[in-house]
Amino acid sequence: xxxxxxxxxxxxxxxxxxxxxxxxRVFLLGEDIADPGASGPTAGLSTKYxxxxxxxxxxxxxxIVGAAIGAAIDxxxxxxxxxxxxxIGIAADQIINNAAKLRFMTAGRTTAPITVRTQVYxxxxxxxxxxxxxxxxxMHIPGMKVIVPSTPRDGKGLLTSAIFDEDPCLFVETxxxxxxxxxxxxxxxxxxxxxxxxxxxxxxxxxxxxxGRSVHDALAAAATLQDEHAVSAEVVDLRTLVPLDVDTMVSxxxxxxxxxxxxxxxxxxxxxxxxxxxxxxxxxGELEAPVERVGARxxxxxxxxxxxxQVYPSxxxxxxxxxxxxxxxxxxxxx
Amino acid sequence: MTRSAEVQRRIYALMVLMKAADDRxxxxxxxxxxxxxxxxxxxxxxxxxxxxxxxxxxxxxVTTYRGLHDLIGKGVPLEEIYGEMMGRTLGASRGKGxxxxxxNPEAGVMLSTGIVGAGPPxxxxxxxxxxxKGLDRVTVVSFGVGATTTGSFHEAANxxxxxxxxxxxxxxxxxxxxxxxxxxxxxxxxxADRAAGYGMPGVRVDGNDPLAVAxxxxxxxxxxxxxxxxxxxxCVTFRFRGHYFGDRMRYIPKDQLDSALAADPVPRFRxxxxxxxxxxxxxxxxxxxxxxxxxxxxxxxxxxxxxxxIDELDRDVYATxxxxxx
Ligand SMILES: Cc1ncc(C[n+]2csc(CCOP(=O)(O)OP(=O)(O)O)c2C)c(N)n1
Ligand SMILES: [Mg+2]
Numbered sequence: 278x279x280x281x282x283x284x285x286x287x288x289x290x291x292x293x294x295x296x297x298x299x300x301x302r303v304f305l306l307g308e309d310i311a312d313p314g315a316s317g318p319t320a321g322l323s324t325k326y327x328x329x330x331x332x333x334x335x336x337x338x339x340x341i342v343g344a345a346i347g348a349a350i351d352x353x354x355x356x357x358x359x360x361x362x363x364x365i366g367i368a369a370d371q372i373i374n375n376a377a378k379l380r381f382m383t384a385g386r387t388t389a390p391i392t393v394r395t396q397v398y399x400x401x402x403x404x405x406x407x408x409x410x411x412x413x414x415x416m417h418i419p420g421m422k423v424i425v426p427s428t429p430r431d432g433k434g435l436l437t438s439a440i441f442d443e444d445p446c447l448f449v450e451t452x453x454x455x456x457x458x459x460x461x462x463x464x465x466x467x468x469x470x471x472x473x474x475x476x477x478x479x480x481x482x483x484x485x486x487x488x489g490r491s492v493h494d495a496l497a498a499a500a501t502l503q504d505e506h507a508v509s510a511e512v513v514d515l516r517t518l519v520p521l522d523v524d525t526m527v528s529x530x531x532x533x534x535x536x537x538x539x540x541x542x543x544x545x546x547x548x549x550x551x552x553x554x555x556x557x558x559x560x561x562g563e564l565e566a567p568v569e570r571v572g573a574r575x576x577x578x579x580x581x582x583x584x585x586x587q588v589y590p591s592x593x594x595x596x597x598x599x600x601x602x603x604x605x606x607x608x609x610x611x612x
Numbered sequence: 613m614t615r616s617a618e619v620q621r622r623i624y625a626l627m628v629l630m631k632a633a634d635d636r637x638x639x640x641x642x643x644x645x646x647x648x649x650x651x652x653x654x655x656x657x658x659x660x661x662x663x664x665x666x667x668x669x670x671x672x673x674v675t676t677y678r679g680l681h682d683l684i685g686k687g688v689p690l691e692e693i694y695g696e697m698m699g700r701t702l703g704a705s706r707g708k709g710x711x712x713x714x715x716n717p718e719a720g721v722m723l724s725t726g727i728v729g730a731g732p733p734x735x736x737x738x739x740x741x742x743x744x745k746g747l748d749r750v751t752v753v754s755f756g757v758g759a760t761t762t763g764s765f766h767e768a769a770n771x772x773x774x775x776x777x778x779x780x781x782x783x784x785x786x787x788x789x790x791x792x793x794x795x796x797x798x799x800x801x802x803x804a805d806r807a808a809g810y811g812m813p814g815v816r817v818d819g820n821d822p823l824a825v826a827x828x829x830x831x832x833x834x835x836x837x838x839x840x841x842x843x844x845x846x847c848v849t850f851r852f853r854g855h856y857f858g859d860r861m862r863y864i865p866k867d868q869l870d871s872a873l874a875a876d877p878v879p880r881f882r883x884x885x886x887x888x889x890x891x892x893x894x895x896x897x898x899x900x901x902x903x904x905x906x907x908x909x910x911x912x913x914x915x916x917x918x919x920x921x922i923d924e925l926d927r928d929v930y931a932t933x934x935x936x937x938x
Contacts, residue, residue: 313863314791335761335797336728336789364727367764402649402699404710406726545936575936576929580710581699583919 278462280430286455288429289318289394292436293356295465297326300354303440306332306341307358307394317396317455319358338367346375346389349445356440359395362449363409368393376445377420392439396450397489399541399578402585408578410542415447416518416551422446422471423518427492429459431516434469442471451490451541472520476529480511483535483599486526486552488515491539491571491590498595510599518548526552527559530568534560535602537569539590544572566605569598615823617890619665623822624881624891625899626661630681631878632903633690634853636911637680637697641857646915648697650711652853653681658877659784659847660685662825663752666833672720672738672751674731677712678784678851679724682754687719690910700917707920708928722751728789729762731755732781736768739777739836750836752829754782757803758789769844773810776841780832783844784819786851791863807844819847820877849877 283291296303309315311323311333323331334341338359345355359365365372376389399408415421422444426432432450439446477492478499485495492514499510513529515522530536536556538549549570556568571590579585615623634654640646653660656678664685667673675682683693688704696703697711704714712726722738725731735753742749759765760783772779783803787794800806807814815832817824825847832843850872854861861869885891891899926933 308789309791316791333792333796336758337761337763339763367727367729367762402710404713404726406712574925576925579708579920579925580696580713581707581920583699584708584922584925587922587925 278464278467280460280462282458283429283461284456284458285426285429285432285450286318288433288461289436289450290320290322291461291463292433292440293318293322294325296354296356296437296440297322297330299465300441302352302354303356304330304332304348304353305356305358306334306345308334308336308341308360310358318394318450338364339371342368342371342391342393343375345391345393346371346379349389349391350379350387354390354440356392356394359393361407362395362397362411363406365395365411369414372415372421372445372447373418377418380444381420388443389445390443392436392442392446392448394436394448394450396452397541398452399589400453400585402580402582404580405577408585410540410573412447412449412518413542413546413548416548420445421519423449424471424516425449425489425518426516427454427477427489427514429457429461431469431475431514433461434467435471435516437468438471441468446471449489454490454493469516471517472522473516474522474525475514475516476511476525477514478510478512480509480533482509482533483537483602484511484513484526484529484533485537485539485595485599486513486515487539488518490541494590494592494595495539497592498599501592501596502599506596506600508599508603521552521555523555523559527556530556530560531563534563534565535599537571537595537598537602539571539595541573541589543575544570545575547572566602569602571595571598615826620823620885620890621895621899623661623665623826624885624896625903626664626685627657627822627878627881628900629903629906630657630660630684632900632907633684633693634680636907638853638857640911646698648699648711650680650697650857651678651855652851652857653678655850655852655872655876656784656786656819657681658822658881659782659819659825659849662822662829663754663782666826666829667720667752668749669720670747670749671833672722672749674723674725674735674738674751674753675721676724676728676731676755676759677726678756679714683714683716683721683724686721688714688716688721690907691913692716694910694914695917698914699919700914701920702914702917706924708924729755729759729764732759732765732768733771735779736771736777739772739779740775742778748778748837750778750780750833752780752782754784756789757783757785757787757794758797759783760803760806761789761797769806769810769812769842772842773812776839778836778839779842780829780836781842781844782829783846785846785848788851788855788864790855802846804844804846812842812844814844814846816846816848819849820875820880822877822881850875852876
């Protein structure tokens with residue numbers, strides 16, 4: 278398959294471009310998504326497809342998602358954008374009480390297969406209302422799918438799947454990844470099925486389970502563990518939180534018998550809690566150490582850069598957590 | 613209404629201070645002297661200066677991320693504003709809140725929001741509190757046209773009118789919401805016309821003329837103070853540096869920017885003061901020098917202050933700290 282080096286932003290743009298090209302039912306709506314104001318993944322698309330299909334909206338998050346739902350009920354495939362994830366609270370009612378539940382409440386007579394793209398800030402000193410990583414909220418809502426890509430290739434493949442998926446999808450982008458480059462297959466049919474984790478680095482001693490930006494922390498940690506501690510870490514990128522690829526996760530940890538879950542969301546009641554519970558239930562007795570979690574500190578994100586840097590996971594924190602799993606009492610007994 | 617020479621000079625001093633504070637940030641970030649995120653208010657000084665002279669100290673203000681000018685007008689010390697923007701201990705929130713989230717209740721600044729449209733409902737609540745307590749204080753909520761397209765604004769405006777609350781909605785209409793011209797986001801030509809839909813007066817004034825803004829504000833404040841309910845005041849202006857600092861403003865037509873710059877409220881009010889003999893060139897030059905000096909002193913104080921220490925992280929999350937695993 279032909280592939281091209283591009284940034285995450287370009288890969289997402291490619292997915293949107295190809296979807297608009299391929300299917301008349303697809304249209305985009307959101308704030309500042311049309312040219313000349315657009316600077317993110319939608320840049321250039323209104324020029325190519327017109328403002329009817331790439332629609333700038335007023336600042337009206339509830340109506341952006343609500344309108345997407347209406348159009349989707351009637352058979353269209355809208356891709357709504359919530360500029361920054363912190364603003365999703367305003368649209369949450371539409372996501373939670375309409376999009377996620379329609380299929381069930383109407384016994385399949387109506388459905389809302391929308392895609393809501395949003396973006397996590399953080400690391401930009403923008404403070405507590407422009408830095409939150411909130412995917413756990415939506416994992417908690419039966420009916421929603423939740424997708425968090427880590428690489429340009431995954432971004433393109435997963436967004437393509439999300440747009441054409443029959444269920445409502447929340448697609449979470451990360452501003453700090455938008456400029457990162459990688460190879461992306463250019464075939465319009467290239468898609469990555471939802472619910473398939475990806476082993477980003479094979480290893481034997483400990484499994485680092487992660488998604489989104491934290492995959493890069495885990496990969497950096499795995500390199501350090503190998504180079505400085507002769508520890509072989511396997512990196513499992515979940516890619517989608519709902520559906521959760523329990524098989525890939527469990528079979529990796531079954532081999533390594535140690536795991537660290539890493540995410541940028543706050544650790545307390547974060548996605549890691551569900552993942553750890555699943556691992557303990559599946560692998561009780563086989564684990565050499567309690568599963569570790571590395572997540573953001575349970576505080577509103579501080580604005581001052583020196584404080585903000587303390588809040589998020591880092592490769593160093595992942596290394597320390599991995600080492601704890603290797604040094605636990607049980608690991609000691611088994612040698 | 614004619615304003616005394618003294619009041620007009622106070623207005624000018626405020627405008628010049630707001631401009632100097634914005635210019636200095638722009639210069640400092642532009643030259644790499646320091647870094648901070650901010651949403652410039654350059655160009656909108658007339659509105660904030662009018663609020664500065666029309667509001668009483670006990671009147672309350674709810675503003676936004678684009679609040680530098682509003683905060684100065686309401687009397688928040690410059691060190692607290694700069695300190696917060698640059699993440700230092702002497703910031704209004706010791707650097708924890710950041711540029712978008714500055715509060716100083718002593719000066720009546722009760723809330724600054726980064727979420728567009730989040731301010732008006734809180735302004736309604738502040739006004740409810742004043743009414744329940746029998747105070748004649750007024751709450752001013754300041755926001756842009758973009759904010760009036762949120763459901764939150766509509767809900768708040770309806771409540772304020774319904775309950776005759778002492779609120780003044782000050783809409784600083786700078787013609788854009790981020791990169792989108794606000795005329796593309798509403799059917800109405802004038803945002804002030806929204807007011808009729810809630811049953812409150814809506815007035816539209818030249819937001820680059822501080823005297824016109826002050827006149828409209830005084831009337832609205834007076835009405836609110838006497839139990840006659842809210843007013844929506846649209847002040848038409850422009851933001852000279854775009855949405856955020858560093859915005860290249862490619863979405864703004866050049867002739868629009870040029871004519872906005874030509875209507876810069878600061879030199880315009882200066883010329884008015886000279887023409888009407890309210891002040892001499894020498895006096896105004898001195899006011900400008902004082903403002904620049906005040907800004908420089910504040911900046912140097914802030915730059916030599918500490919960054920917040922790590923123990924600030926777990927402080928103020930709850931009234932009494934709860935231990936969570938780190
Ligand atoms: C709920 C919400 N949606 C989107 C944004 C992103 N955003 C920040 S400022 C802004 C434009 C606001 O325009 P306006 O209300 O006119 O105020 P101005 O910035 O012009 O002062 C947008 C869309 C936000 N902060 N909050
Ligand atoms: Mg505006």
